[in-house]
Amino acid sequence: MMTRFIVLGCLLAAGMAGCTPRPYFETTTTYVPPASEAGRLCVAQCRQAQSICESAKELAIQTCRAESLTRAHADYQAYLKSLPKDFNRKKMKSIGDFDRGSSCSSNLYCSYDYKECFKSCGGRIEQQTYCVKDCKLMKPPQPDGAAVGPKTAL
Structure with a gap:
């Protein structure tokens, strides 16, 4: 009987530990454009390439979903005939049971490509992490909004 209370007490303590407030952090990314006119034109081309990449990525996902829905209709019809x-x-199953469109994705990494292009044009990308909530719980305590750690270059 005593063992049950100890186990229950431990479980309760473990559950409560997850409910205590913790500092909350956010990281901001700053793109510092190149100083030269040629560098800025280069970055404009990077943006255009990123826009084309994002459009191609969205088209690939939409195409995958449309193909998935077409297959789902065919599979559903075959299922109905087999009943x-x-x-x-x-x-009875519904057509949604045969649709796998939610698993559609694209292997295009437009953000990564844009960052690499931006840097190759002479731009800098910097990240800074900030404590935005419950920062007084840090050691040493910090005010909310305080920068945490060094500014890093990507």
Whole structure:
């Protein structure tokens, strides 16, 4: 009996530990454009390439979803034909059970490519992490909004 109370007490303590406030951090990314006119024109081309990449990525996902829906319709029709005449309609599958469109994705990495292009044009990318909530819980305590750690270049 005593063992149950100890185990229950431990579980309760572990559950409560997850409920205590913790500092909350956010990281901001700053793009510092190149100083030269040629560098700025280069970055404009990077933006254009990123826009084309994002459009191609969205088109690939939409195409995948449309193909998935077409397959789902065909699979659903085959399923309906395979059902016995006395099948319980309440247990019948819907077309959504055959659609796998939610798993569609693209292997295009437009953000990464843009960052690399931006840097190759002479731009700098810097990141800074800030404590934005419950910062007084840090050691040493910090005010909310305080920068945490050094500014890093990517």
